[in-house]
Amino acid sequence: MRAFFGIVVVLIVGVAVVSYTAAHRSGSISESVSTTEVEFELFDDINVAVPSRFGDLETWRRPVGPPRVGLQVGHWKREELPDELKRLRERGGGASGGGKAEWEINLAIAEETKEFLEAKGVIVDILPSTIPPAYWADVFIAIHADGNVNSEVSGFKVAAPHRDLTGRAGSLVDTLEAEYARSTGLRLDFNVTRNMRGYYAFNWRRYEHAVHPMTVAAILETGFLTSPVDQRVIVAQPRIAARGIADAVLKFLDV
């Protein structure tokens, strides 16, 4: 009997140790999410109809003119965010690493991308944290960088809006994944979160300062600012990251 209890105790302790270790390991993943969590606002109204301010989207037609692309610099000028995004204005500072704040990295990549796209006749708007009300473009990309307490965590990831009325955001994401990987050589991080898909600038149901529902949108986490591997690209050579984004956009728009 005593031997039996001994075995049970050993089993219980064993299970506890194994689960603690597993929880601790997975901590590196959840921490990478929590560092940027405050920039997101989850959809909680997925089944609500399209707000009337957008009119009848069935009859919506693309405005006449050359291809237009919006590049949002994540966290840039967040102190200017309107009251409807007060929570992000107060807490959405973003990641830091390699001696830089995230918005500086995002801005450098966006500016280089703009140069590549303008050379091909694309009109580019560089946007700060605050999106103009019902902003429309053929393509909208929110540019961000990740952070993690573990400097070995690396890679980039792309996500489409949770709710996509254009039906084309998935294709934009696929193209960005392929072209960004090809240009940068960075690995694809598969930990796309619900938070990314519920990014506030996609949430035209709730916020006035969000994209128009007919804007094809994606969010790109360009790499980890806290990873020496990723820093070699996103901090030291933003042009390589920009090349990947621009190639993807040109391919997607067929320019």
Ligand SMILES: [Zn+2]
């Ligand atoms: Zn960010």
